[in-house]
Amino acid sequence: MKNLFTLTCLFVFLALTTLSYSQYSTTNKKAIKLYEEAEAIIKSRTNYDRAIALLEEAVAKDPNFVEARLKVAGVYKLFGDSKMAKMHFEKACEIKPNSKEMAAAYYTVGEFYFNEEGDYEKAQKQLERVLAVSPTDKRLVENASTLLEKSKFGIEAKKNPVNFKPVQMSPVINKYYIHAYPVVTADQEILIFTKRDGPNADQDEDIMISKKVNGQWTDPVSLSKNINSEFNEGACTMSADGKVLVFTSCNRKDGLGACDLYVSYREGNEWSVPENLGPNVNSNVWDSEPALSADGRILYFTSERKGGYGKEDIWVTEKNEKGEWAPARNLGKDINTPGREVSPFIHANGTTLYFSSTFHPGLGGFDAFYSNFDGLSWSVPKNLGYPINTHIDNVTVYITVDNKKGYYSVYEKKDMRISKAYLFEFEVPKEIVTETHSTFAKGTIYDAETKKKLGAKIELIDLKTNKVIQSVSSDSKNGDYLIVLSEGKEYALYVQKEGYLFKSSFFDYKNPKDFNPLSLDVYLDPIKPGKAVVLNNIFFASNSFSLEEKSKTELDKIVLFLQANPNVKMEFGGHTDDVGSDKDNMDLSMKRAKAVFDYIVSKGIPATRLKFQGYGETKPMLANTSEENRQKNRRIEFKVLN
Numbered sequence: 152m153k154n155l156f157t158l159t160c161l162f163v164f165l166a167l168t169t170l171s172y173s174q175y176s177t178t179n180k181k182a183i184k185l186y187e188e189a190e191a192i193i194k195s196r197t198n199y200d201r202a203i204a205l206l207e208e209a210v211a212k213d214p215n216f217v218e219a220r221l222k223v224a225g226v227y228k229l230f231g232d233s234k235m236a237k238m239h240f241e242k243a244c245e246i247k248p249n250s251k252e253m254a255a256a257y258y259t260v261g262e263f264y265f266n267e268e269g270d271y272e273k274a275q276k277q278l279e280r281v282l283a284v285s286p287t288d289k290r291l292v293e294n295a296s297t298l299l300e301k302s303k304f305g306i307e308a309k310k311n312p313v314n315f316k317p318v319q320m321s322p323v324i325n326k327y328y329i330h331a332y333p334v335v336t337a338d339q340e341i342l343i344f345t346k347r348d349g350p351n352a353d354q355d356e357d358i359m360i361s362k363k364v365n366g367q368w369t370d371p372v373s374l375s376k377n378i379n380s381e382f383n384e385g386a387c388t389m390s391a392d393g394k395v396l397v398f399t400s401c402n403r404k405d406g407l408g409a410c411d412l413y414v415s416y417r418e419g420n421e422w423s424v425p426e427n428l429g430p431n432v433n434s435n436v437w438d439s440e441p442a443l444s445a446d447g448r449i450l451y452f453t454s455e456r457k458g459g460y461g462k463e464d465i466w467v468t469e470k471n472e473k474g475e476w477a478p479a480r481n482l483g484k485d486i487n488t489p490g491r492e493v494s495p496f497i498h499a500n501g502t503t504l505y506f507s508s509t510f511h512p513g514l515g516g517f518d519a520f521y522s523n524f525d526g527l528s529w530s531v532p533k534n535l536g537y538p539i540n541t542h543i544d545n546v547t548v549y550i551t552v553d554n555k556k557g558y559y560s561v562y563e564k565k566d567m568r569i570s571k572a573y574l575f576e577f578e579v580p581k582e583i584v585t586e587t588h589s590t591f592a593k594g595t596i597y598d599a600e601t602k603k604k605l606g607a608k609i610e611l612i613d614l615k616t617n618k619v620i621q622s623v624s625s626d627s628k629n630g631d632y633l634i635v636l637s638e639g640k641e642y643a644l645y646v647q648k649e650g651y652l653f654k655s656s657f658f659d660y661k662n663p664k665d666f667n668p669l670s671l672d673v674y675l676d677p678i679k680p681g682k683a684v685v686l687n688n689i690f691f692a693s694n695s696f697s698l699e700e701k702s703k704t705e706l707d708k709i710v711l712f713l714q715a716n717p718n719v720k721m722e723f724g725g726h727t728d729d730v731g732s733d734k735d736n737m738d739l740s741m742k743r744a745k746a747v748f749d750y751i752v753s754k755g756i757p758a759t760r761l762k763f764q765g766y767g768e769t770k771p772m773l774a775n776t777s778e779e780n781r782q783k784n785r786r787i788e789f790k791v792l793n
Contacts (some may be wrong), residue, residue, distance in 0.1 A: 157618035175218055176246070183211035186219045199226060217243050221256060228259075237263040244277070254286035258295050259274075266516060269542030271305035276300060287532040304512040308537040313580040314540050317561070320574045324361060328354075330574045333549050333558040336651055337391035337445070337499060337633055338668070339363065340560075343374060344574060358398060375422040378415060388441045391499050391552065392623060392633035393593065395447035396422065399439040407433045412441050419628035430793060431478045432468050445552075445635040446621035451482070451495040459464065459551040460487040463494045465506055485529040486522060493517070499552040500637040501620070503585040504529065507546040514541040519559075523586055535583050542621070551589055552635060554584045565650060566679075592669035593633040596625040596646060599674035604630025607648040607675065614641040614688065614701040638663055643688040643704050651675040652789070653704060653712060655687045678719060683790035685772075687749060696742035706747065709789065710754045711732035720792040722762040723747045728781035729768045741765025747787055762792065 176313035177182055186247065189205035192198055206223035210216055224239035240260050247253045261277030264270045278299040286292060306701040329347035342361045348354050365661035372378045378398070387398035394417045401410040411433040413425040427433065434452070448470045448769040453463050464487040466481040486492060490510025497504050500777040502524045507517045511532050518540040520532040533547070534540060549558045557577050563570035596607045606627030611620045611634055620642070625632035636642065638660050647653040654673050678681040688705035692699060698706070713719065725740030752758045 160692040172594075175216070175686050177213040177219075179213040179216070182209040182216050182219065185204060185209035185212065186216070186222065187221075189222065193222075193226065199230065202226060214242070215246050217253075220246070224259075231262065232266050237267065244280075244729065248280070249389050251283060251286055253286040254284050254291060257281045257284075258291060259299075261298060261302075265305070265496040266542055269305070269514065271302045271309065271514075273785075275299060275302040275306065293613050301512055301514070304534075305514040305537070305542075308514055308534065308540075309764060311536070312538055312605070313536040315536075315577060315580050316563055317559075317575040317577040320558075320576055321368065323370055325573045326371070329356075329572045331560045331572055332386050332388075332440075332547055333560070333574050334387065335395040335549065335551060335558065336390045337387065337552040337635055338593060339551055339556070340369060341389075341393050343387060343389055343396075344371075346371070347385070350570065356382050356385040358387050358396075375415075377422045377424050380407060386440045388443045388496075390443050390447035390623070391445035391594075391635050392631075393417065393622070394626065395443060397428070397441040397443055397450060399424075399441065401482045403427075408435045409437045410439050412438055412450075418626060428476055431476050437463075441495050442497050444497055444501055444621075445499040446623045447499075448622060449497070449783075450476070451497055452479075453493045453495065454479070460484055461489045461490045461491055461510070463493050465492050467503075473631065483529070486532065491517070492776075494546045494548075496547075496549055498550055498589070499591075499635045500585055500587040500589045502637075504585055505535075505548050505550065506532075507544075507548075508532070510542070514540045515544060515547045517544040519548045520587075521583060526622075527563045536580070539580075539583070540631060549587070550579055550583075552589050554579055554588060582610045587637050587639055587668050588666060589635050589637040590666050590668050591633055591635050592644070593631065593669045594670055594672040596648075597630060597672065597674045598651075599676045604628070605648055607632075607646050609634055610645045610647075611636070612645070612704050613644045614643055614704055617704050617707075636660055636669075638666070646673045646675065647712075648675055649715075650683060651677055652684045652791070653708060654684055655708070657687045673759070678716060678791060680791050680793040683724075683788045686747075686787045689787045691743055691746075693741065696739060696746050698746050704748050707754075709747075709751055710756060713751070713756050713760065719763075720760045722764060722790045722792055723751075724770075724788040724790060725763070725765045725767075726770055726772075726784060726786050727768050728771070729775040730781065733767060737765050737767035739765075740767045742766070745786060 160276050177183060185205045186209045191203040192202040203223060203226055209219040220243035224236045228236035240256055240668050243255050244253060244260055252361055257277050257280045261274045264274035281295040283374040301507040327648050330350050331345045333342060333344045335342050340363045345361050347356045358374040360374045361368045361371045378384055382400050382403055382424050384400050386624055387396060390475050391398050396415045397412055399410050400413055405427045407430060412428045414428055415422045415425045434454060435454040438452060442451040451465055451467050454466050455463055465482045466479045467482050468476050481487060488510035490508055492506055492508045495504060495506045503521055505521045507519050509517055511520055513534055514537060519535045521530045523531045529558055540715050547560045559575055560572050561575050562572040581749060596605045598605055607625050609625060610622050613620050621634055623632060623634055636658060640660055642658040642660060644656040645653055650713045654675060688703055690702045725743045725744035727736040727740050744765055748761055748763040751761060770785045773783055775781050775784060
């Protein structure tokens with residue numbers, strides 16, 4: 152859009168430099184002399200201030216001197232004085248209100264109203280005037296038509312505002328010149344953002360961190376000496392647990408293009424030395440504005456590389472089990488357009504993407520949009536609405552896991568130039584709340600015997616599809632972990648570490664009644680004779696020993712465990728509650744244990760390593776005094792044999 156501003160100015164500006172004396176709209180000889188003297192100065196590219204003064208004097212001699220009006224308006228605009236440029240362009244349009252030769256000027260005035268003032272009604276009037284005179288410039292017609300539709304969109308959006316009341320964050324946070332790309336952890340206890348010390352791109356950019364203590368953000372400090380350097384570090388993203396960081400840095404020795412993406416991992420309080428994400432992710436041009444999925448396995452980012460739909464497009468890559476990033480692919484035409492798509496942010500639910508675009512119907516240059524992924528394609532992007540979006544560019548939006556709070560940068564704009572930028576927070580309007588809600592579970596992984604904190608692998612699996620939804624690791628130094636849970640699915644959660652029995656949990660989030668964060672510490676038992684764990688994701692129909700399909704996830708985990716530990720022998724023990732006769736319960740528990748045994752043997756595990764046993768109601772975990780307790784007593788256990 153802004154490039155088009157300049158092109159339009161040049162169209163008007165250059166078209167009027169070849170006019171002869173007889174073609175001028177004035178007969179005032181003094182005005183013409185001043186105009187031609189100014190034109191000679193402009194052609195020589197010397198003293199533009201003098202040229203402006205001469206043109207202003209020419210206009211004073213004859214206020215209806217259209218050529219002088221347009222010429223001085225073009226010079227003012229070229230040097231960023233939007234107020235004076237708009238005034239002269241508008242006066243020129245008033246002098247010739249229905250002229251084909253003025254079509255570009257009408258368009259320029261419409262642009263001013265749209266982009267500089269957000270006055271969509273006045274913009275609409277000027278743009279309709281462009282089309283009414285039927286200009287021969289096809290590009291001008293195309294751009295006027297596009298901006299006209301946006302103006303109409305802006306009018307309707309302002310009639311239906313969302314409940315948006317942003318509040319500037321405290322001076323403790325907003326202490327620098329530029330503040331951008333805010334990111335918070337899922338528990339909202341850590342905030343990171345990019346800061347710049349001054350208005351110029353060559354001034355130092357660093358990534359800062361603030362922690363919430365007693366409900367207040369602490370004074371920001373440098374994220375790490377391993378991260379911030381003599382180079383600019385910025386446009387950052389972080390996994391939901393705050394353990395994986397991807398950021399942008401430019402002109403480094405190991406860089407592949409103008410700006411590259413780098414990754415760093417946190418253990419305890421230390422960040423690793425950043426690694427370039429390599430040629431599968433970075434290109435030989437500008438790559439920036441990363442956005443990580445909650446578990447840090449999927450990365451969205453902005454790139455100017457070839458093969459896209461516009462100048463900047465959003466691309467995506469995914470990390471495999473070996474820790475390798477796949478070749479980046481374009482996110483596709485559902486999101487990307489011939490315009491500019493930037494600043495992606497993937498919500499913790501993994502299905503809602505927020506981004507900014509100059510092409511999708513909006514209220515200014517860059518507007519913020521969101522789109523939902525159904526597993527196959529992205530939905531038609533939806534504008535976040537007014538006044539989240541206005542005529543001022545909006546390029547960074549971050550929504551917390553619980554959908555309650557948002558963060559974004561607000562850039563001051565003076566005479567078409569960006570000035571300072573501050574961080575704001577807001578309560579998320581219901582109109583932009585994600586379709587899929589999320590929460591999180593966090594805790595610490597321990598050795599059940601020594602109570603030592605452990606680094607372990609944690610997987611969240613969709614029981615319907617048997618696909619890994621998230622995969623994270625607990626911190627090897629302090630044992631802590633965090634994983635995001637989203638509604639609409641049944642999940643199996645697995646915690647596993649070499650030398651230990653795995654632990655499983657079951658979450659039914661199809662229609663959750665309680666969606667509060669969970670505190671879940673896990674104690675792993677070393678692989679020793681007599682140690683047993685409950686298999687929480689083995690399912691049978693009521694009073695049946697037929698395994699349900701969704702049991703496959705846990706059954707396959709058992710197979711993998713036994714394959715990884717070839718010397719281990721196991722018993723599958725079936726247990727029931729006290730409802731029904733002792734004989735029937737013993738029989739049912741035996742048949743259920745055998746069903747598990749049979750499945751494992753069918754997958755190639757020798758039967759000689761396995762046993763099955765039914766215990767009926769003889770070994771309850773809890774007293775059979777409530778349905779909740781009875782449910783826990785109905786179980787299959789996995790026990791290490793001597």
